[in-house]
Amino acid sequence: MAALYVPPIQIPDGFTVWSATDWHGQLRAADRLLHAAGLTDGADRWTAPPATALVVTGDVVDRGPDTVGLVRRLASLRAQATLAGGCVALLWGNHEAQVLGGLGGDARIFRALMTFGGGATLLSVGMRPDEWEGRSPAAIAARVDELAPDLLPTLWTFAPYARWRDVLFVHGGPVPFCELDRFERSVDRLWIRDAFFASPDPFPSAAAWTSYRKAGLGQVVFGHTPVERPTWSHAGRALNLDTWRGQHVTLARLGMGQELREAVFLAEPAEPRAMADAPVTSEEIRLFDTDLPAIVDAWVAGERRSPDVPGHNGT
Numbered sequence: 356m357a358a359l360y361v362p363p364i365q366i367p368d369g370f371t372v373w374s375a376t377d378w379h380g381q382l383r384a385a386d387r388l389l390h391a392a393g394l395t396d397g398a399d400r401w402t403a404p405p406a407t408a409l410v411v412t413g414d415v416v417d418r419g420p421d422t423v424g425l426v427r428r429l430a431s432l433r434a435q436a437t438l439a440g441g442c443v444a445l446l447w448g449n450h451e452a453q454v455l456g457g458l459g460g461d462a463r464i465f466r467a468l469m470t471f472g473g474g475a476t477l478l479s480v481g482m483r484p485d486e487w488e489g490r491s492p493a494a495i496a497a498r499v500d501e502l503a504p505d506l507l508p509t510l511w512t513f514a515p516y517a518r519w520r521d522v523l524f525v526h527g528g529p530v531p532f533c534e535l536d537r538f539e540r541s542v543d544r545l546w547i548r549d550a551f552f553a554s555p556d557p558f559p560s561a562a563a564w565t566s567y568r569k570a571g572l573g574q575v576v577f578g579h580t581p582v583e584r585p586t587w588s589h590a591g592r593a594l595n596l597d598t599w600r601g602q603h604v605t606l607a608r609l610g611m612g613q614e615l616r617e618a619v620f621l622a623e624p625a626e627p628r629a630m631a632d633a634p635v636t637s638e639e640i641r642l643f644d645t646d647l648p649a650i651v652d653a654w655v656a657g658e659r660r661s662p663d664v665p666g667h668n669g670t
C-alpha cells in the first residue's frame with residue numbers, strides 16, 4: 356500500500372473557490388451540483404474557467420449509494436482541472452482514515468469502519484454482504500483490491516488540509532493549542548467537533564488558535580458534524596457545510612469579498628443509505644471519537660515507516 360506523504364494544498368489567492376464536504380457516496384447529487392455550478396458539463400467533464408478550485412473536505416466514502424463512483428469522479432475531475440489551470444483539492448476525512456486503516460489491518464479501525472457505513476463502500480466495490488461477513492480485514496482488503504484496484508491508492512493521494520487566502524479547509528476543524536506541523540500530522544483534525552466550533556475561545560484571536568493566526572489563517576470551512584443547513588460559528592469566521600442532517604448535500608461558492616458570510620449555496624437531496632448502519636450506542640460513538648484518532652495516528656505512522664513503501668520519503 357502506497358502510504359505516500361501528501362503535503363497541504365495551497366490555492367492561489369486569485370482563484371474562485373467552491374467547497375463541499377461529507378458527500379458520502381452521493382454520486383448523482385454531486386454530479387447535479389457540479390453541473391449546476393458550471394464546474395462540469397452534462398458529461399461530467401471539468402469545464403470550469405481557469406483559476407477555479409473545488410475543495411472537498413473529506414468523507415467522500417461510506418454510507419451513500421456509490422462510493423467508488425464518487426471517488427473516481429472526483430479523481431478524474433482533479434486530473435482534468437490540473438490540465439485546465441484549475442484545482443480540485445481532495446482532503447482526508449475520518450471516513451477515508453477508517454477505510455484505509457480498517458482495510459489496512461488494524462482491527463479496531465476495521466470495527467469503526469463497519470460500524471459507520473463501511474458496508475456501503477464494500478457494496479459499491481461490487482461485493483455482497485456474504486463476501487465480508489465473518490471474513491478477516493485482510494481477506495476483505497484483498498477482494499477490494501481485486502475489484503477496485505484504484506480505490507485505496509486514490510484515497511492515499513488525499514491531502515491533510517488546504518488553504519486559500521486566510522481560509523483553512525479541514526474536515527473537523529483546527530485543533531486548539533496545536534502547532535501547524537502537528538496539526539498536519541495528527542488525525543485529530545478529522546475528528547474534532549465542538550472543541551472547535553463551540554469553543555468559547557474566538558477563532559482566530561484567542562490564545563488557543565495562536566499558531567493558525569500566526570500562519571495567516573482567520574476563517575475555517577469544515578464538516579464532520581451533521582447540521583440541517585450551512586451553519587456559521589465564531590462570529591461568521593467558521594462555516595460547517597455537512598448538511599447530512601438536513602438530508603441534502605451542499606456545494607458552496609465562497610464570497611468574493613473574502614467573507615464566509617457571503618457564501619452562496621447549492622443543494623440537492625441525498626439518496627438513501629446503501630445499507631443501514633449496525634446499531635451503535637452513543638457511548639460507543641463517544642469511545643470511537645476519543646480513542647480512534649490516536650489509534651489511526653499510530654497506524655499511519657507505521658505505514659509511513661514501513662520500508663517497502665514505494666516513494667517513501669522519510670516524513
Ligand SMILES: [Mn+2]
Pocket residue numbers: 414448449450526545578579580
Ligand atoms: Mn466525518
